[in-house]
Amino acid sequence: MTTEPTGPTGPIGPTGPKETPGSAAQPGSDAAQQGNAPLGWLREHSELGVCVLLFGLGVLVLTDAFTMSVDIAQRGPVGPRTVPFVIGGLFLLISVLLAGDVLRGGRGEAEGGEDVDLDEPADWRTVLLLTGVFLGAAVLIGPLGFPIAGALLFWGSAYALGSRHHGRDPLIAAGISLATYFVFDNLLGVPLPGGPLMGVL
Amino acid sequence: MDSLNSLIDGFGTALTPMNLLWAAIGVLLGTAIGVLPGIGPAMAVALLLPVTYGLDPTGAFIMFAGIYYGAMFGGSTTSILLNTPGESAAVVAAIEGNPMAKGGRGAQALAAAAIGHFAGGMIGTILLVVLAPTVASLAIGIGAPDYFAIMVLAFIAVTSVLGASRIRGIASLLIGLTVGLVGLDQMTGQQRLTFGSLHLADGVDVVIVAVGLFAIGEALWVAAHLRRSTGKPIPVGRPWLGRADLKRTWKPWLRGPVIGFPFGAIPAGGAEIPTFLSYVTEKRLSKHRDQFGKGAIEGVAGPEAAASASAAGTLVSMLTLGLPTTAVAAVMLAAFQQYGIQPGPLLFEREPELVWGLIASLFVGMVLLLALNLPLAPVWAKLLRIPRPYLYAGILFFAAVGAYAVGGESLDLVILLIIGLIGFGMRRYGLPVLPAVIGVILGPAAEQQLRRALQISDGSVSGLVNTPFSITVYAIVALIVAWPLIGRLIVRLRGGRKTAEGSRTVGGG
Numbered sequence: 001m002t003t004e005p006t007g008p009t010g011p012i013g014p015t016g017p018k019e020t021p022g023s024a025a026q027p028g029s030d031a032a033q034q035g036n037a038p039l040g041w042l043r044e045h046s047e048l049g050v051c052v053l054l055f056g057l058g059v060l061v062l063t064d065a066f067t068m069s070v071d072i073a074q075r076g077p078v079g080p081r082t083v084p085f086v087i088g089g090l091f092l093l094i095s096v097l098l099a100g101d102v103l104r105g106g107r108g109e110a111e112g113g114e115d116v117d118l119d120e121p122a123d124w125r126t127v128l129l130l131t132g133v134f135l136g137a138a139v140l141i142g143p144l145g146f147p148i149a150g151a152l153l154f155w156g157s158a159y160a161l162g163s164r165h166h167g168r169d170p171l172i173a174a175g176i177s178l179a180t181y182f183v184f185d186n187l188l189g190v191p192l193p194g195g196p197l198m199g200v201l
Numbered sequence: 202m203d204s205l206n207s208l209i210d211g212f213g214t215a216l217t218p219m220n221l222l223w224a225a226i227g228v229l230l231g232t233a234i235g236v237l238p239g240i241g242p243a244m245a246v247a248l249l250l251p252v253t254y255g256l257d258p259t260g261a262f263i264m265f266a267g268i269y270y271g272a273m274f275g276g277s278t279t280s281i282l283l284n285t286p287g288e289s290a291a292v293v294a295a296i297e298g299n300p301m302a303k304g305g306r307g308a309q310a311l312a313a314a315a316i317g318h319f320a321g322g323m324i325g326t327i328l329l330v331v332l333a334p335t336v337a338s339l340a341i342g343i344g345a346p347d348y349f350a351i352m353v354l355a356f357i358a359v360t361s362v363l364g365a366s367r368i369r370g371i372a373s374l375l376i377g378l379t380v381g382l383v384g385l386d387q388m389t390g391q392q393r394l395t396f397g398s399l400h401l402a403d404g405v406d407v408v409i410v411a412v413g414l415f416a417i418g419e420a421l422w423v424a425a426h427l428r429r430s431t432g433k434p435i436p437v438g439r440p441w442l443g444r445a446d447l448k449r450t451w452k453p454w455l456r457g458p459v460i461g462f463p464f465g466a467i468p469a470g471g472a473e474i475p476t477f478l479s480y481v482t483e484k485r486l487s488k489h490r491d492q493f494g495k496g497a498i499e500g501v502a503g504p505e506a507a508a509s510a511s512a513a514g515t516l517v518s519m520l521t522l523g524l525p526t527t528a529v530a531a532v533m534l535a536a537f538q539q540y541g542i543q544p545g546p547l548l549f550e551r552e553p554e555l556v557w558g559l560i561a562s563l564f565v566g567m568v569l570l571l572a573l574n575l576p577l578a579p580v581w582a583k584l585l586r587i588p589r590p591y592l593y594a595g596i597l598f599f600a601a602v603g604a605y606a607v608g609g610e611s612l613d614l615v616i617l618l619i620i621g622l623i624g625f626g627m628r629r630y631g632l633p634v635l636p637a638v639i640g641v642i643l644g645p646a647a648e649q650q651l652r653r654a655l656q657i658s659d660g661s662v663s664g665l666v667n668t669p670f671s672i673t674v675y676a677i678v679a680l681i682v683a684w685p686l687i688g689r690l691i692v693r694l695r696g697g698r699k700t701a702e703g704s705r706t707v708g709g710g
Contacts, residue, residue: 108631
């Protein structure tokens with residue numbers, strides 16, 4: 001049960017997290033899109049893509065289960081295929097149900113949050129930049145070691161998120177990365193690669 | 202009086218210098234996390250899971266529990282001063298707390314919240330001491346079918362009770378269960394969903410899943426929608442309460458925990474519902490009902506006490522049954538799994554030092570929190586000035602540290618990013634994250650218990666329902682599943698024009 005029917009949510013405003021009104025249709029936005037071309041309709045119903053993905057996952061899980069060789073001695077009446085069959089089947093069922101819900105006007109409510117402003121369109125550039133920076137760090141951590149790759153990750157992420165203090169940012173990044181390295185490597189006994197930098201020091 | 206002796210032994214464990222240090226670090230981190238936007242206790246514990254590789258379990262859990270309680274404390278600070286709840290549990294605190302702060306009574310609101318948390322935490326933890334050993338001894342004989350029933354209850358509750366849409370909750374659960382399938386089948390060694398990859402044969406580490414969904418997913422989601430203007434916190438002095446305020450708050454402090462504790466202990470109960478219920482109760486009982494909405498101190502005191510008590514209730518189910526009822530408990534359960542410890546009725550017998558040390562540390566942590574929060578609230582509020590780019594860059598950074606520490610492999614970072622992008626998509630399309638995390642953590646264990654139970658019964662499905670315990674649990678499951686139908690029926694019986702509206706509300710619940 002949700003609490004929103006009687007919830008005094010007014011004073012919190014749109015920033016309150018977990019504000020999840022029921023999945024009822026939003027008549028205003030639907031009507032606005034009606035006159036538009038199929039492209040607008042698709043954008044309005046982009047959640048159908050989620051249904052396709054879920055359906056695909058179901059097919060994947062089922063295919064994997066069907067192609068399992070079960071001649072390995074099976075212990076007990078329930079083998080390794082049973083649960084995947086159930087999960088895969090449920091995926092197909094849920095994807096169809098979700099599609100039905102979306103077509104009837106149901107809408108997955110995007111998650112709010114304190115720093116989240118849902119009124120603005122999504123800033124894909126930042127997300128792509130962050131993804132790139134993260135992948136870069138994943139590649140560099142081997143050859144450069146954790147302190148350098150970690151600092152680059154922090155600096156790059158802060159830059160992507162809009163920080164433009166060219167003096168302060170790299171200093172903070174280096175400080176955090178080095179401190180983390182020492183805490184994990186020396187104090188907690190979780191080994192991280194030092195890389196060439198630690199070879200020099 | 203057995204539990205009292207055990208508790209005293211527990212204090213012996215909790216008061217060692219090292220464990221005191223972990224408790225202090227836990228409550229400090231927890232308060233900071235509670236104050237900081239965008240980072241909740243579940244994400245914080247997930248980010249700290251790598252310490253389980255280097256730390257003894259007692260110290261680690263003392264720290265995690267400190268974070269959980271501390272975040273409850275800290276969350277109300279932002280609610281009151283900024284009208285932006287730091288945690289979902291603190292949403293209600295904003296309703297009365299922020300008007301109080303705007304009206305120049307921020308110090309009183311902070312004090313009512315802090316003492317409320319202290320009272321709620323204390324009462325809740327005392328209930329934990331009294332109840333947990335009893336629940337554990339009642340549950341001590343439970344076997345595979347019972348465990349499976351509990352896990353089914355957890356799955357159903359987390360998809361049905363929370364969130365606006367059941368279908369989306371189940372979709373999320375299925376995603377989690379699928380990730381849990383990846384790797385070698387525990388009973389036969391059969392490869393599942395590994396696609397021939399040696400790396401995937403080990404399965405996807407639960408640390409990576411939790412960090413990816415909670416931390417990376419959240420950071421990317423916020424990055425896409427970052428609010429460019431942040432509110433300014435209302436400046437406030439040192440929290441204190443006058444005699445008139447005390448007279449109005451002591452009853453809500455005692456009533457809140459009674460509402461909060463049971464909700465913490467039931468699956469998907471959490472802190473949101475009891476804080477709200479406590480608010481409604483206080484509003485109904487208050488002599489100053491006209492002040493509600495404009496800054497009634499009872500509306501801060503009661504819900505905040507309920508929030509802390511619900512955290513203690515959560516620990517009852519987690520420690521005695523291995524049943525995670527909230528996101529934090531789910532991640533803590535993952536930490537238990539990292540140590541190879543199975544929470545459940547036997548935990549109190551097998552790991553008395555850990556369990557009672559943990560419980561005793563809750564009392565210690567509560568005192569530390571009160572000492573930290575009452576005088577230092579204005580200092581904590583300064584944390585709100587951290588530039589958002591640093592905050593979210595830091596989350597990404599520590600997420601990478603955590604995933605890399607799992608096995609020291611770059612590929613784990615790539616998997617982390619992929620799971621993070623899944624988490625991003627889930628936030629975009631309203632799929633709740635918690636069912637997926639519960640699915641990953643409990644899925645493999647549930648499958649194992651299912652197969653074990655059916656092995657004992659030689660394949661007969663009756664082997665799943667041959668104990669009174671499991672039958673009871675399935676009855677509860679059936680009730681939860683049938684609830685929307687029952688609700689619709691009630692509405693229909695009442696008749697009237699409201700039918701359509703009512704069934705939509707209930708169906709969405």
